[in-house]
Amino acid sequence: MTDTRTAPPQPPCIAFIGGGNMASALIGGLLGRGHPASQIEVVEPWDSARDALRQRFGIDAQAHAGAPLARAQLVVWAVKPQAFQDAAQATAAQVPQALHLSVAAGIPTASIARWLGSERIVRAMPNTPALVGKGITGLFAARAVDAQGRALVERVIATTGQLVWVDAEEQLDAVTALSGSGPAYVFLFLQAMQQAGQDMGLSAAQAYQLAVATFQGAAELAARSDEGPEVLRQRVTSKGGTTHAAITHMQQQRIPEHFIAAMRAAERRARELAQEFGATP
Numbered sequence: 001m002t003d004t005r006t007a008p009p010q011p012p013c014i015a016f017i018g019g020g021n022m023a024s025a026l027i028g029g030l031l032g033r034g035h036p037a038s039q040i041e042v043v044e045p046w047d048s049a050r051d052a053l054r055q056r057f058g059i060d061a062q063a064h065a066g067a068p069l070a071r072a073q074l075v076v077w078a079v080k081p082q083a084f085q086d087a088a089q090a091t092a093a094q095v096p097q098a099l100h101l102s103v104a105a106g107i108p109t110a111s112i113a114r115w116l117g118s119e120r121i122v123r124a125m126p127n128t129p130a131l132v133g134k135g136i137t138g139l140f141a142a143r144a145v146d147a148q149g150r151a152l153v154e155r156v157i158a159t160t161g162q163l164v165w166v167d168a169e170e171q172l173d174a175v176t177a178l179s180g181s182g183p184a185y186v187f188l189f190l191q192a193m194q195q196a197g198q199d200m201g202l203s204a205a206q207a208y209q210l211a212v213a214t215f216q217g218a219a220e221l222a223a224r225s226d227e228g229p230e231v232l233r234q235r236v237t238s239k240g241g242t243t244h245a246a247i248t249h250m251q252q253q254r255i256p257e258h259f260i261a262a263m264r265a266a267e268r269r270a271r272e273l274a275q276e277f278g279a280t281p
Ligand SMILES: NC(=O)C1=CN([C@@H]2O[C@H](COP(=O)(O)OP(=O)(O)OC[C@H]3O[C@@H](n4cnc5c(N)ncnc54)[C@H](OP(=O)(O)O)[C@@H]3O)[C@@H](O)[C@H]2O)C=CC1
Pocket: 017, 018, 019, 020, 021, 022, 023, 043, 044, 045, 046, 049, 078, 079, 080, 081, 083, 086, 087, 088, 090, 103, 104, 105, 125, 126, 127, 128, 180, 181
């Protein structure tokens, strides 16, 4: 009698160009969801970064793009915007059939398509909480990407947290300014809250614990609540009380307006990156 059982389909081979922070977050997420290490290829020029990938994930990264990349169905571009064009030129010939997923800030699909000779491109803007499975990623797909391609990208990105598709590529600059850079804004606030706590007599450890738990708790409350942030803020703000004193000071100092202006600076910088590192042929 013949054995009619078929082997389960092999998970796709995913190649990472650049093996730094963002690649590590995605690789960690994939392995955590059972994606086999044997189905991951990484190209990373730094010895120390390759050692870190080996120790952390048991993955042998390559120093240069080479023949092993030919089996990749998805290539994740996780290099800095300024390194993208050189990396693309060194790699394109090895990956003619692949779907491409870029996490580089600013660099437009038109530039990537020119460098790679392929229109099958999805751009992603993740953030570093991806490292602990709590990321959120904005995604934009070029027209040549079909439903299967989108599904493959979603499968990879979902291992690091939530995702949001945008319809217009320019919206990715807003995503970059909001959630891509956003963790840095939170960390700046955490530093300020810790400093203020210390100035008022708490230890550094106490102040930090209080500040981090306050961000976590407030974010969770907002995520679970049907009410918007204004109502949630009013609930904290007793008439004539301490919160009122703090919020009044912030409003007098125009902190919300400055904060919005800061985010617009990030959005502008994303557009500049496209000009500086994406406009070349
Ligand atoms: N960090 C973040 O919060 C976020 C980052 N991004 C985007 O992710 C991308 C990567 O950022 P991040 O992971 O933080 O950067 P890292 O510097 O941690 O990692 C990128 C790695 O790629 C290496 N590299 C450079 N050139 C090549 C090449 N030709 N082939 C292979 N590897 C190469 C870099 O080396 P070298 O140092 O020599 O360049 C570096 O080790 C950026 O484009 C950024 O815009 C997006 C969202 C959030």
